[in-house]
Amino acid sequence: MIEYILATIIAVVAISLALIIADKMDRIKKLHAQIDHLKTSLDEMDEQAKLIVRTDLELNKTQEELDKKVTSLYTLQKLSRAISTTLEENQIFRMIDPAYLKDLGFEKSCIFLFNEEARDFHLVLNIGYLGEDIRNIESQVSRDKETYLELTRANKTVSAISGAGLAALARKIAETFKTSSFILSPITPKEGNTGFLIVGTDNTDINLTAGDEELITIVANQIGQALDNARLFEKTWRAQQDLEKKVDERTRELKVAFEEVKLISKRKTDFISAVSHELRTPLTSIKGYASILLTGKLGDLPEDIRLRLEKINRHSDELTHMVNDLLDIARIESGRVIMKREQNNLKDIVIQVADLLSVQLKEKQLGLSYDIPAEANTVFVDASQVSRVLINIVGNALKFTPPKGEISIRCAKKDGMIQIDISDTGCGIPEEAREAIFEEFYRVDNSINQEAKGTGLGLSLVKRIIEAHGGKIWVKSTIGAGSTFSFTLPQAG
Numbered sequence: 001m002i003e004y005i006l007a008t009i010i011a012v013v014a015i016s017l018a019l020i021i022a023d024k025m026d027r028i029k030k031l032h033a034q035i036d037h038l039k040t041s042l043d044e045m046d047e048q049a050k051l052i053v054r055t056d057l058e059l060n061k062t063q064e065e066l067d068k069k070v071t072s073l074y075t076l077q078k079l080s081r082a083i084s085t086t087l088e089e090n091q092i093f094r095m096i097d098p099a100y101l102k103d104l105g106f107e108k109s110c111i112f113l114f115n116e117e118a119r120d121f122h123l124v125l126n127i128g129y130l131g132e133d134i135r136n137i138e139s140q141v142s143r144d145k146e147t148y149l150e151l152t153r154a155n156k157t158v159s160a161i162s163g164a165g166l167a168a169l170a171r172k173i174a175e176t177f178k179t180s181s182f183i184l185s186p187i188t189p190k191e192g193n194t195g196f197l198i199v200g201t202d203n204t205d206i207n208l209t210a211g212d213e214e215l216i217t218i219v220a221n222q223i224g225q226a227l228d229n230a231r232l233f234e235k236t237w238r239a240q241q242d243l244e245k246k247v248d249e250r251t252r253e254l255k256v257a258f259e260e261v262k263l264i265s266k267r268k269t270d271f272i273s274a275v276s277h278e279l280r281t282p283l284t285s286i287k288g289y290a291s292i293l294l295t296g297k298l299g300d301l302p303e304d305i306r307l308r309l310e311k312i313n314r315h316s317d318e319l320t321h322m323v324n325d326l327l328d329i330a331r332i333e334s335g336r337v338i339m340k341r342e343q344n345n346l347k348d349i350v351i352q353v354a355d356l357l358s359v360q361l362k363e364k365q366l367g368l369s370y371d372i373p374a375e376a377n378t379v380f381v382d383a384s385q386v387s388r389v390l391i392n393i394v395g396n397a398l399k400f401t402p403p404k405g406e407i408s409i410r411c412a413k414k415d416g417m418i419q420i421d422i423s424d425t426g427c428g429i430p431e432e433a434r435e436a437i438f439e440e441f442y443r444v445d446n447s448i449n450q451e452a453k454g455t456g457l458g459l460s461l462v463k464r465i466i467e468a469h470g471g472k473i474w475v476k477s478t479i480g481a482g483s484t485f486s487f488t489l490p491q492a493g
Contacts (some may be wrong), residue, residue, distance in 0.1 A: 002267070072188065076101075076215060083226045089232040092226045093125040101127060105206055106199040108179060110134075111187070111223070113139055113195035114149065121145055121195065133178060140176045152186040152194050157217050159183040161208050181208050185220035189227040197223060231324035267439065339382040339468050343492040346379050346386075346418065347372045350409055352391040360398055361407075368394070370409035376418050377411070380492040385465045389423075392458040393485050401482070417471065417488040428479040438463045438473070462487075 082095040093111060103111050108128035112121040121141050126134050141148060147169070151158060160181045162170045174182055179200030187195045197220045350370050354361075361368055379386070390409075397407045405425040413417050429437065438459050466473045466487045477483035 001136070010232070070276045076104075076218060079219060080222050080450065083223060084229070086226075087230050089227060089230040089234070090124075092230060095227075095294065096125060096127070098127045101199060103204075104199070105212070106201045108177070108200045108202075109198065109270040110137065110177065111195060111197050112148070113144075113187070113193040114152065115193060118437045119145075121148060126313065129178075137177060144172075144176070145182065150197060151184070152188065152196055155186050155188055157183065157213055157220075159208055159213050161210070163393070174200075178202075180204050181206055183213055183216040185213075187220050187224045188226070189224040189231065192227060192231050196220070270378050339385060340382055341382055341469070341490075344379055344383045346377050346383055346411060346420075346489075349383055349386055350390065353387055353394060357394060357398065360395075364398060364401070364405075365403045366398060366401055367406045368408075369406070369410075373410070373412045376413045376491075378492040379418050380490045381469055385469075386489065389465050389487070392462045393422045397422060397426060397483070397485075400424065400426035402426070405482075411431065416491060418491050419486060419488050421484055421486045423482060423484040425482040428474065428481055429477040429483050430479065431477075434477060437475070 056133075065170070079096065079100045082097070082100075083092050086092060096109070096111075098107075101107060109125065110123060111125035113124050114120070115122045121138075123134070124139055129137065143335050156324075158166055158170055158173060158182075160170055160174060170182075172186060174180070177198055177200050180202050181204075182200035184196055184198040184200055187197055197216065199216055266407060332486070350372060354368055354370070357368070394407060394409075401424045403405060407422070407424045410421045410423070412421075463473050466489070470490055471488040473485065473487035475483055
């Protein structure tokens with residue numbers, strides 16, 4: 001019995017020990033798993049730390065590059081401002097302060113310009129080189145002038161980081177100018193001597209970049225522009241000196257010419273603005289009604305289509321008349337219209353005009369009389385153009401004269417010319433408008449003009465035709481009592 005109990009106890013103890021050992025083993029496995037997990041986490045953290053360090057280094061490098069670029073751009077701005085403050089070629093190079101080069105990372109610099117007469121390069125700027133060194137450099141540049149001329153003609157920048165094709169040349173330049181790193185950029189003004197700018201350093205810690213090349217190229221270009229400005233100023237100054245010798249005798253002519261240029265410029269501006277405005281309305285009508293007809297939806301021509309066609313024709317006539325006047329004005333101004341001047345009978349021209357306007361005169365119950373004595377009857381003119389003058393002036397008188405009024409044409413010989421006076425009993429012209437009425441597109445602001453259509457080109461055309469004949473035109477008027485337009489024409493010999 002005792003043996004059985006002991007055996008049972010031993011069995012229980014063994015089982016308990018087994019369970020305890022199993023539990024311990026399970027815990028050990030879990031601990032191993034945690035250790036592996038921690039190890040993995042530590043490895044990941046290590047990689048992240050390395051990544052952070054690399055990123056920080058790259059950011060620092062980028063920041064340094066950005067700081068360098070900002071400093072370089074600021075220096076470039078100061079240098080550009082300095083060399084642009086003078087218009088003397090020799091002073092340009094004196095404006096290049098060594099401090100600017102230092103800010104760009106260089107302590108040595110030379111500028112050579114090619115002298116066409118001497119067929120050699122001439123040193124115009126030396127920074128950082130002593131006497132013996134610079135003399136050796138000048139001698140070497142003179143010996144290799146064809147190489148530098150070729151670089152200048154090709155407008156090619158060379159530096160210590162140039163590609164393999166320029167490696168040998170880069171080494172040679174570095175030896176000549178005694179630098180470990182350099183950038184050489186051509187100076188190519190549009191006129192005058194060309195040359196090159198070279199900047200260099202003995203600091204082996206400085207690594208040149210494409211951005212440095214671009215920056216020095218910009219500096220060389222700005223020096224070229226400054227040289228252009230200085231040379232242009234010199235040329236202009238000399239021309240001005242020559243011009244001033246003639247100023248006394250030409251002052252009055254130049255003043256008149258200047259006033260004429262201003263007047264012509266104003267007329268052209270007004271001309272373009274007004275034409276674009278005036279052409280818009282008839283063109284819109286033409287296009288609108290033409291589009292309706294082209295659709296074919298109206299079929300045959302009933303009354304409504306006929307009315308539209310009449311409008312199209314009317315607007316087309318207005319547009320054609322206006323464009324013709326504009327073209328005539330432009331042609332006369334430019335001298336492209338040759339007046340076919342010959343001996344003509346002025347009375348015959350007046351009679352033709354009166355017959356042409358007879359219907360309108362009858363409709364408005366206006367009388368038209370003329371008095372052309374024999375001694376003032378023969379003129380040396382282009383008859384068709386003089387007819388246009390009379391039609392325009394008499395037509396205006398007809399428009400602004402009330403019913404039962406009178407229009408008269410009187411001629412007289414005066415100072416070797418024939419003076420024609422056309423008077424009416426109309427509303428008159430305000431004093432402030434008597435000069436302006438001969439300008440393009442000017443229309444007097446009154447109730448008649450507000451109702452009557454017109455372009456304001458008629459009297460402008462009249463003035464140019466008369467002036468093309470060597471005559472002049474003017475007007476006298478009294479508000480409410482009528483106006484008299486007077487002009488002169490050459491008398492036939």
